[in-house]
Amino acid sequence: MNDTGKAKRALSRREFFKMAGIGTGAAVAASSLQPAKVANAAAAPYTDPAGRPARPWWVKTVDQPTTEIDWAKMKRYSERYIEEEGSGTVRGDGFAGYLGAEEAERLIKQGNDKMKQRLVDNVDGYTLKDHAMSAGQSATSVARSFLGPQKAKTPEERGVPKWSGTPAEGARILRTALRHMGASTIGFVELDENTRKLIYSIDPDGKILEFTDEPIASETETHRYIPNSCKYVIVYTVQMSEEAMKRSPTMTASQTTTGAYSRGAQIAAGTQEFLRTLGYQGLSEASTNALGIAPAFGVLAGLGEMSRLNRMITPEFGPMVRVFKMLTDLPVEPDKPINAGIMDFCRSCKKCAEACPSGALSFESEPYWETKGGWNNAGHKAWFEDATKCRTYWVSEAGTNCGICFGVCPFSKKDKAWIHEWVKAGTSAAPFLASFFRSMDDAFGYGVQKSGEDWWNLDQPEYGVDSMSVVKG
Amino acid sequence: LKRPWYEWVLWAVWFLVEIFVLQNAIASGAELEPRAASIFWMTFVVLLGGV
Numbered sequence: 001m002n003d004t005g006k007a008k009r010a011l012s013r014r015e016f017f018k019m020a021g022i023g024t025g026a027a028v029a030a031s032s033l034q035p036a037k038v039a040n041a042a043a044a045p046y047t048d049p050a051g052r053p054a055r056p057w058w059v060k061t062v063d064q065p066t067t068e069i070d071w072a073k074m075k076r077y078s079e080r081y082i083e084e085e086g087s088g089t090v091r092g093d094g095f096a097g098y099l100g101a102e103e104a105e106r107l108i109k110q111g112n113d114k115m116k117q118r119l120v121d122n123v124d125g126y127t128l129k130d131h132a133m134s135a136g137q138s139a140t141s142v143a144r145s146f147l148g149p150q151k152a153k154t155p156e157e158r159g160v161p162k163w164s165g166t167p168a169e170g171a172r173i174l175r176t177a178l179r180h181m182g183a184s185t186i187g188f189v190e191l192d193e194n195t196r197k198l199i200y201s202i203d204p205d206g207k208i209l210e211f212t213d214e215p216i217a218s219e220t221e222t223h224r225y226i227p228n229s230c231k232y233v234i235v236y237t238v239q240m241s242e243e244a245m246k247r248s249p250t251m252t253a254s255q256t257t258t259g260a261y262s263r264g265a266q267i268a269a270g271t272q273e274f275l276r277t278l279g280y281q282g283l284s285e286a287s288t289n290a291l292g293i294a295p296a297f298g299v300l301a302g303l304g305e306m307s308r309l310n311r312m313i314t315p316e317f318g319p320m321v322r323v324f325k326m327l328t329d330l331p332v333e334p335d336k337p338i339n340a341g342i343m344d345f346c347r348s349c350k351k352c353a354e355a356c357p358s359g360a361l362s363f364e365s366e367p368y369w370e371t372k373g374g375w376n377n378a379g380h381k382a383w384f385e386d387a388t389k390c391r392t393y394w395v396s397e398a399g400t401n402c403g404i405c406f407g408v409c410p411f412s413k414k415d416k417a418w419i420h421e422w423v424k425a426g427t428s429a430a431p432f433l434a435s436f437f438r439s440m441d442d443a444f445g446y447g448v449q450k451s452g453e454d455w456w457n458l459d460q461p462e463y464g465v466d467s468m469s470v471v472k473g
Numbered sequence: 474l475k476r477p478w479y480e481w482v483l484w485a486v487w488f489l490v491e492i493f494v495l496q497n498a499i500a501s502g503a504e505l506e507p508r509a510a511s512i513f514w515m516t517f518v519v520l521l522g523g524v
Binding site for chain 2: 243413414416417418419443444445446448450458
């Protein structure tokens with residue numbers, strides 16, 4: 001190495017700054033690739049007074065939900081079939097109500113026979129261990145009740161005044177409590193003359209839900225009385241396992257639904273006792289899917305948007321959640337709806353409708369006001385589904401709840417790969433790319449049905465879900 | 474070292490794209506999405522083109 005060589009290899013100041021600039025630029029660009037994925041592994045203080053989680057930039061808060069609502073046309077919905085009107089849910093008595101008793105009986109028998117045969121034949125996803133898993137998930141539930149366990153001591157019994165704080169503080173402590181009990185995302189809605197219409201007129205067990213000026217909630221053989229003071233709705237989601245749901249329609253898949261409902265019931269009872277201890281009331285679902293329209297409350301609470309599934313899709317977990325609600329008189333700061341481009345994406349995607357074996361889901365590009373039957377609730381613009389077709393497939397073919405539409409949805413991702421966040425951001429910022437993203441989703445093999453047997457060989461996290469994904473905002 | 478600035482920028486872009494593709498390839502494997510993982514891995518190898 002001679003002097004000339006040394007001189008030639010010495011960097012000029014300009015070259016040094018050029019290299020440093022490019023290096024810095026590369027580092028900044030690399031770190032900005034995934035702004036919403038910096039894991040907050042250690043618990044950090046809330047940045048929002050009401051405890052709202054930080055969300056990616058493409059999840060925008062809006063004044064009106066992306067679902068158009070005509071409150072004047074909306075009526076309180078009966079979650080029990082009303083024979084005289086031919087309306088109400090397709091669940092329970094509704095199945096026979098809409099299809100006729102004989103046809104319903106025939107379909108139920110057909111489904112039961114198929115389930116027995118699959119079990120005997122050891123069909124993938126319907127084996128004895130899959131049945132055992134489902135039974136186990138059912139057993140983890142606790143009794144649901146409108147008024148709650150009522151075993152915890154009240155502030156009066158403890159000799160202290162009831163808890164008091166601002167609505168933002170109320171929202172924050174509830175978010176902390178529910179998250180620790182297992183809820184994924186939590187939002188709040190304040191009931192007014194319009195949003196009251198989202199509380200059922202009749203619960204699944206036939207009891208009438210009635211608002212009253214009485215300060216304390218009560219229940220009789222025929223009625224559940226809701227005090228007007230209980231005007232705050234706590235809405236929360238519980239995650240389902242996306243990996244299990246990819247086995248739809250099998251017992252392997254349906255057990256994650258059962259498990260999420262069980263955890264939802266546990267959280268409900270826990271929250272009711274939490275509120276009682278603070279000196280407030282918590283009025284919950286007396287049975288599965290009781291009290292009010294869960295997706296509607298979820299949308300108004302900013303937890304997600306309505307979709308072609310006619311269910312709520314969340315920005316964090318796609319449709320892989322169950323949604324629960326509870327009324328309280330603890331003042332909480334309500335949330336606003338969101339626009340994350342989900343409804344826009346559904347306009348051109350149609351992947352769920354193509355995958356639905358019963359043809360229950362709509363292929364219309366735009367949502368519509370006209371309902372498909374008495375099982376739908378008029379007064380909002382939606383991709384109303386034919387619930388009798390869906391239910392018939394559940395009962396007579398799948399033998400269990402289905403979930404194919406959840407499994408194939410492009411929003412159902414584990415969110416480990418950076419590409420998913422980019423696509424969701426792209427969908428929100430540039431809706432015209434939705435068709436391209438849908439095509440890519442197919443090309444990359446997402447949403448294909450997986451083997452039930454393989455599921456048993458996976459080393460999975462607790463409940464099969466990523467509990468960290470909501471604190472990565 | 475004396476190449477024009479745009480050449481440096483092009484190499485920086487190539488490097489960042491490779492990082493992005495590599496992350497997606499590894500994460501898609503962790504997501505149990507074999508087809509997506511293989512597409513990302515193939516893209517990574519083809520880019521590694523990097524003239």
